[in-house]
Each structure stands twice: as C-alpha cells, then as structure tokens.
Amino acid sequence: MKIKATLERIPGGMMVVPLLLAATINTVAPDLLRIGGFTQALFVDSANALIALFLLCTGAQINVKTFGVSLAKGATLLTTKWIVGAIFGLLAFMFAGDNGLWMGLAPIAVIAAMTNSNGGLFVALVGQYGNKDDRAAYSLLALNDGPFLTMVALSIFGMMGFVNGMFSMVSFIAVLLPIIIGMILGNLDEEMRSFLDKGSYMLIPFFAFSLGMGINFSAIITGGIGGVVLGFMTVFITGTAGYFVFKSLKWNPIVGAAEGSTAGNAVATPAAIATASASFSSVVDIATVQVAASTVTTSILLPLYIAFLVKRLERKGTTFNHGEPARRAG
Structure with a gap:
C-alpha cells in the first residue's frame, strides 16, 4: 500500500490530508483521541512541540552568511499582510453602517483576521514548497500573533490610543530561539546539519494532524456567512497579494x-481590543465568532488554494522537489 506516494500525488497532500482528517475527527468525535497518555500527546497536543522541532531543524540548514535573506522575506511577508489587512479594515470603518458593520462584517474582525496568520499552517506549507531561507522567514512572523498589529492599525486610524502590554518581547524571543539554536548547531557542525535536515520534511504530517485536532467545522456555522466571507477575503486577498x-x-x-x-x-x-477601548464593546461578540469562522475557513481553503497555485506553476514548467522550486529543463 503506497501511502506516501499517494499523499505526494495530492498537491500539499502531506499537510492537507492529515489536517482535514484530524479536523473531521475533532468535529465528529472530539474525544476519540483525547484519552491521555502518548496517544493524546502525539495526535492532539503535539503541534507546538513539533513545530518548534521543525524550526530547529530548519534553522540548522541556514548559513549565517545568508540569514539576511530570510529576514528580508519575513519582513516582506509581515509588511504585505499588515498593509493589505489594514487597508480593508480602514475601508470597513469608513463604510460601516449605523450598526457598526460593513457588509455584515465587524471592522475589528476584518483587521484581526486579515493581519494575523496561522504560523503552523505557514510552516507546513512552506516546509513542503519552500526552501530553507523561506522556512526561516517565520522568525519574524510571530510579530503578527495576537492583538498587537491590530492595535497599531487602529491607532494609526485614530480609533484608539496605543496600549502597553499588547506585545511581548519574551514571546517573540520564544519563537525565535529554536531557529537560532538550530542555526548555531548547523553552522558549527556540517554533520549535525545533515542529520537535522531529515526532520524538516518528516515532521510535516504529524504537526499538521495535531493542528487539525484544533479545528471544528461547527465554527463555520456559528460564525455565519460573514465569517466565511472573511476567511475567503483573507485567503484570496492577502494570500494573492x-x-x-x-x-x-x-x-x-x-x-x-x-x-x-x-x-x-x-x-x-476583539475581546482584547474591547478591553482596551470600550467603544468596540458593541461588536465584540459578532467580531469574535467571525474571526473564529475565518480561522477554520482559511485552515481548509488556504491549502487548497496553494495546491491550485502549485499546479498552475507546474503547468508553466516549475517543479517542486521537497521544497526546492526549479524550472524544468527544456
């Protein structure tokens, strides 16, 4: 039975199939794998640990002489994502109706969803289709976790003042440290670099499954059509940008x-923003469910969109071999 070959024939299959399988299990029978012991530790609670190990393995492949390229890519991703999300958030505020909503969407939900990104999903996708410099770009993307960049956008728009405590340098360093440790190991010892390289690809289906165990399809129903639309906007607008x-x-x-x-x-x-500024309290509930629906929608839709883009590039002659895109000869 050729499981690996079958998964590799599906665009993004090493990541998409385990994630959707786990999401289905979590929706239909959420307690099936939550039985404690090694089973729950591996299949439910392992995402953060496995992603950290993936980042360490990735860091080991980085040559200190080229680390600047990874930082440039990370900064570009972070800036592009924030600018696009902030622009649509501003439009939502400008054209919001008397109920504080724009086409049924809460403006703070638009900014929160579109300026933020799923680091685990990014790592899984780039682990399959990106090179070592691309994977290390994640070192800067931790900056868009939480309400910090949403707060920055709202402050620039004059909607609220900047509030201390919305960004934690310790949390940022905690994300960066595995990459740095891996980079030190890889640059000190070529054999260690080769040894850790094997983990970069192998870990993807395992942490993808664990990520899927955090997805419940019912969130799409709860968030309504607005949350689904927000998810589509996030994938097709920020992703395409x-x-x-x-x-x-x-x-x-x-x-x-x-x-x-x-x-x-x-x-x-949304709740963090409302705590900092009571003017947002009237839309905090609907904003929360819309962001939740966007989270689930993008988790399903983005891998499919990436698969479409990969196929499109392959038709133009680009091949992807364990994360190294190249033009086909001839």
Whole structure:
C-alpha cells in the first residue's frame, strides 16, 4: 500500500490530508483521541512541540552568511499582510453602517483576521514548497500573533490610543530561539546539519494532524456567512497579494501566498481590543465568532488554494522537489 506516494500525488497532500482528517475527527468525535497518555500527546497536543522541532531543524540548514535573506522575506511577508489587512479594515470603518458593520462584517474582525496568520499552517506549507531561507522567514512572523498589529492599525486610524502590554518581547524571543539554536548547531557542525535536515520534511504530517485536532467545522456555522466571507477575503486577498509581491521580487511566490490565513489566537483579539477601548464593546461578540469562522475557513481553503497555485506553476514548467522550486529543463 503506497501511502506516501499517494499523499505526494495530492498537491500539499502531506499537510492537507492529515489536517482535514484530524479536523473531521475533532468535529465528529472530539474525544476519540483525547484519552491521555502518548496517544493524546502525539495526535492532539503535539503541534507546538513539533513545530518548534521543525524550526530547529530548519534553522540548522541556514548559513549565517545568508540569514539576511530570510529576514528580508519575513519582513516582506509581515509588511504585505499588515498593509493589505489594514487597508480593508480602514475601508470597513469608513463604510460601516449605523450598526457598526460593513457588509455584515465587524471592522475589528476584518483587521484581526486579515493581519494575523496561522504560523503552523505557514510552516507546513512552506516546509513542503519552500526552501530553507523561506522556512526561516517565520522568525519574524510571530510579530503578527495576537492583538498587537491590530492595535497599531487602529491607532494609526485614530480609533484608539496605543496600549502597553499588547506585545511581548519574551514571546517573540520564544519563537525565535529554536531557529537560532538550530542555526548555531548547523553552522558549527556540517554533520549535525545533515542529520537535522531529515526532520524538516518528516515532521510535516504529524504537526499538521495535531493542528487539525484544533479545528471544528461547527465554527463555520456559528460564525455565519460573514465569517466565511472573511476567511475567503483573507485567503484570496492577502494570500494573492503575498504571491505577487514575492513573484515581483523573484522569490518563490508560493511562500508569499502561504501567509493567507487567520490563526486561532486571533479569536481573542476583539475581546482584547474591547478591553482596551470600550467603544468596540458593541461588536465584540459578532467580531469574535467571525474571526473564529475565518480561522477554520482559511485552515481548509488556504491549502487548497496553494495546491491550485502549485499546479498552475507546474503547468508553466516549475517543479517542486521537497521544497526546492526549479524550472524544468527544456
């Protein structure tokens, strides 16, 4: 039975299939794998640990002489995602009706969902379609976790003042440290670099499954059509913007598109914003469910969109071999 070959024939299959399988299990029988012990530790609670190990393995492949390229890619991703999300958030505020909503969407939900990205999803997609510099770009993307960049956008728009405590340097360093440790190990010992390289690809289906165990399809129903629309906007607008920005810079455009998602931590952003400014309290409930729906929608839709983009590039002659895109000869 050729399981690996079958998964590899499906665009993004090493990530998409485990994630959707786990999401289905979590929706239909959420307690099936939550039985404690090694089973729950591996299949339910392992995402953060496995992603951290993936980042360490990735860091080991980085040559200190080229680390600047990874930082440039990370900064470009972060800036593109924030600018696009902030622009649509501003439009939502400008054209919101008397009920404080724009086409049924809460403006703070638009900013929270579109400026934030799912780091685990990005790591999984780039692990399959990006090179070592692309994977290390994640080192900067932790900055869009939580309400910090939403707060920055709202402050620029004059909607509220900046509030201390919305960004944690310790949390940022905690994300960066595995990459740095891996980079030190890889640059000190070539054999260690080769040893850790094996983990970069192998870990993807395992942490993808664990990520899927955090997805419940019922969130799409709860968030209503507005949350689904917000998810589509996040994937097709921010993802496409990242695609073309990276393409214009002669970088792998799939990596740019891989930022088109909303992370689960963004669900708490509307409440955090409302706590800092009571003027948002009237829309905090609807904003929360819309962001939650966007999180689930993008988790399902983005891998499919990436698969479409990969197929499109392959038809034009680009091949993807374990994360290294190249033009076909002839």
